[in-house]
Amino acid sequence: MMHPQASLLSEQDDRKTARIDVASDGESMKPPVLTSWKEIAAYFGKGVRTVQRWEVTLGLPVRRPQGSASRNIVMATRSELDAWLETQWKAAARDEAPPPELIKRKVEEFQNRLKTFQQLKEHNLQLQREMKDAVRGLIETCRALKDSRTSVPGHHLRLAALTNEAKTSEHPAS
Numbered sequence: 001m002m003h004p005q006a007s008l009l010s011e012q013d014d015r016k017t018a019r020i021d022v023a024s025d026g027e028s029m030k031p032p033v034l035t036s037w038k039e040i041a042a043y044f045g046k047g048v049r050t051v052q053r054w055e056v057t058l059g060l061p062v063r064r065p066q067g068s069a070s071r072n073i074v075m076a077t078r079s080e081l082d083a084w085l086e087t088q089w090k091a092a093a094r095d096e097a098p099p100p101e102l103i104k105r106k107v108e109e110f111q112n113r114l115k116t117f118q119q120l121k122e123h124n125l126q127l128q129r130e131m132k133d134a135v136r137g138l139i140e141t142c143r144a145l146k147d148s149r150t151s152v153p154g155h156h157l158r159l160a161a162l163t164n165e166a167k168t169s170e171h172p173a174s
Contacts, residue, residue: 035075043081058088 034040040062041048054060061084062074098106 030078032078033075034078034081037072037074040074040076040081043078044085060084 034043037048037052040060041051044051051060055062060076061080062076064071064074
């Protein structure tokens with residue numbers, strides 16, 4: 001009959017051998033459960049915010065402990081994540097090419113927006129030309145008033161200031 005401690009040592013040796021056998025393939029050394037956003041993000045090679053967004057928008061399969069008030073305590077299994085990833089990307093590949101009518105509609109929308117942009121640009125240039133003409137007219141009026149030298153005391157000083165302001169608005173400092 002084997003001594004109880006000898007059988008316990010034998011079982012421990014068997015477990016160590018099993019661990020070594022399992023660990024020799026490399027992949028088995030990784031735990032099957034990921035227990036943080038950081039681990040899940042690293043598993044996908046993405047950032048934490050990205051995988052959190054995937055949970056909300058794409059249904060990334062993560063679990064939270066019952067009664068946990070924190071949204072940061074999560075866990076996910078590698079097998080569930082792999083299955084989710086495969087179904088998500090297969091669905092995306094199926095849906096990748098939009099229907100021709102959608103493409104046509106989007107091209108028409110773009111062309112309409114481009115035409116509107118060009119019209120607005122031309123209108124803006126026209127407004128700039130009109131503004132320059134108005135400033136030139138104002139400068140000419142100020143010069144004419146200055147040259148007429150009205151008899152109001154101090155009037156010529158105000159006209160000179162207006163003329164200088166008009167000149168600076170016509171040619172702003174760069």
